[in-house]
Amino acid sequence: MNRQPLIRIGRHVQKDSVEELAIFGGLPLFSEPLHVGAPNVGDRRKILRRIVDILDRNWLTNDGPYVTEFERRIKRITGARHCIATSNGTLGLELAARGLGLKGEVIAPAFTFVATAHALKWQGIQPVFCDIDPKTFTVDPERIEQLITPRTTGILAVHLWGRACDTEALARVASKHGLRLLYDASHAFGCTHLGHPVGQFGDAEVFSFHATKFVNTFEGGAITTNNDELATRLRLMKNFGFTGTDQVDYLGINGKMSEPAAAMGLTSLESMSEFIRHNRRNYEAYQRAIEPIRGIRLVPFPENERNNYQYINLQVDESESGVSRDNLLRILHAENVLARRYFFPGIHNMEPYRSEFGPRPPLLPVTSKAARQSICLPTGKRTSTIQIEQIGALLEFITANALEITRLLQADYHHERPTTRLTELASKRGGAS
Numbered sequence: 466m467n468r469q470p471l472i473r474i475g476r477h478v479q480k481d482s483v484e485e486l487a488i489f490g491g492l493p494l495f496s497e498p499l500h501v502g503a504p505n506v507g508d509r510r511k512i513l514r515r516i517v518d519i520l521d522r523n524w525l526t527n528d529g530p531y532v533t534e535f536e537r538r539i540k541r542i543t544g545a546r547h548c549i550a551t552s553n554g555t556l557g558l559e560l561a562a563r564g565l566g567l568k569g570e571v572i573a574p575a576f577t578f579v580a581t582a583h584a585l586k587w588q589g590i591q592p593v594f595c596d597i598d599p600k601t602f603t604v605d606p607e608r609i610e611q612l613i614t615p616r617t618t619g620i621l622a623v624h625l626w627g628r629a630c631d632t633e634a635l636a637r638v639a640s641k642h643g644l645r646l647l648y649d650a651s652h653a654f655g656c657t658h659l660g661h662p663v664g665q666f667g668d669a670e671v672f673s674f675h676a677t678k679f680v681n682t683f684e685g686g687a688i689t690t691n692n693d694e695l696a697t698r699l700r701l702m703k704n705f706g707f708t709g710t711d712q713v714d715y716l717g718i719n720g721k722m723s724e725p726a727a728a729m730g731l732t733s734l735e736s737m738s739e740f741i742r743h744n745r746r747n748y749e750a751y752q753r754a755i756e757p758i759r760g761i762r763l764v765p766f767p768e769n770e771r772n773n774y775q776y777i778n779l780q781v782d783e784s785e786s787g788v789s790r791d792n793l794l795r796i797l798h799a800e801n802v803l804a805r806r807y808f809f810p811g812i813h814n815m816e817p818y819r820s821e822f823g824p825r826p827p828l829l830p831v832t833s834k835a836a837r838q839s840i841c842l843p844t845g846k847r848t849s850t851i852q853i854e855q856i857g858a859l860l861e862f863i864t865a866n867a868l869e870i871t872r873l874l875q876a877d878y879h880h881e882r883p884t885t886r887l888t889e890l891a892s893k894r895g896g897a898s
């Protein structure tokens with residue numbers, strides 16, 4: 466066996482042989498778990514001061530001054546004419562879908578967080594899953610036309626992992642067929658496309674400010690649009706359809722953002738450039754660490770755009786790395802690197818969609834491959850470049866000893882344990898997306 470001689474990772478952990486990997490009983494590389502999507506939190510004192518303000522004012526929700534200011538800042542950052550803050554991103558998607566009059570069928574990718582499709586389905590709209598582009602992992606505009614039927618009313622595209630969709634091609638298809646174009650921009654706050662901030666594209670864009678996202682309001686979201694009439698409608702719809710005291714003109718819902726959420730959001734926005742600096746440094750550390758590793762590729766961010774670098778995505782090609790993505794995941798989990806399979810197994814393989822397809826599921830070869838190869842690694846303020854160098858050394862060690870590791874994994878079963886541990890930890894933290 467041609468074994469990588471010695472690996473020294475961390476202050477105390479040193480691995481001289483594969484048996485010293487935590488999955489085989491060795492000491493984990495990290496004593497504390499490293500999470501994907503660990504919250505980025507801004508200046509605590511400012512958050513607390515704003516919370517005190519809210520209590521002093523006794524104005525807790527319903528278009529309070531912090532929500533109004535938060536919406537104003539989002540408009541400034543995105544350049545969109547309107548911003549409607551919402552209680553979360555999923556409800557933002559539902560409001561936007563409803564406000565745009567989407568019904569029947571809407572074309573959307575399956576390689577995304579399940580809320581993209583659920584938001585449609587919850588509104589009685591059928592998502593029709595379209596395959597993605599292998600380079601950008603966003604919906605492939607060339608495959609949309611063949612999915613259009615007389616029932617199609619729109620496209621819901623996702624700027625996955627902060628990389629913008631091909632907005633020009635999508636706009637062309639939408640306009641040619643008279644379809645509405647909505648973007649799930651949950652991952653892409655603070656990012657640009659062709660130099661324009663995300664938030665200005667299509668008929669409307671929806672952000673999520675969930676705790677795990679780049680900028681967070683604990684729970685929260687926002688819809689941005691340049692359409693005045695749509696903005697007015699959305700503003701009424703998210704407040705039960707009230708147009709005046711005791712007067713309701715629309716079917717509405719409660720989709721309001723609260724003042725404490727906006728206080729958190731405003732404070733997050735003030736730290737945005739610091740979050741980006743940190744994430745970018747981490748991304749560059751990952752680039753250096755992953756570059757020499759055979760069969761593992763870091764999905765790059767476009768150099769000529771502004772990115773939030775919030776998602777570190779690897780593609781694992783087992784035929785070259787010698788270790789499968791899922792085995793890699795188990796090994797990482799045992800070492801307390803709680804990497805995630807974003808996005809697995811693809812929404813078309815989740816309920817209720819899977820059962821609806823019955824024996825004829827849609828053929829989404831690029832989506833399937835991405836769901837099989839993708840792995841998302843920890844970053845954010847809680848992850849340091851030293852830890853990333855250690856993760857890189859670990860990955861290098863794993864691929865250099867892939868044959869032996871795979872053989873040992875096949876020989877015993879205690880490699881099931883780390884997945885259980887992740888589930889345990891994730892449910893404690895309430896972090897999912």
Ligand SMILES: *Cc1c(COP(=O)(O)O)cnc(C)c1O
Pocket residue numbers: 553554555556577578580581623649651652673674675684685686898
């Ligand atoms: C997080 C996320 C959502 C849902 O946003 P919430 O604020 O959690 O409701 C929707 N789509 C994508 C792609 C997401 O990552």
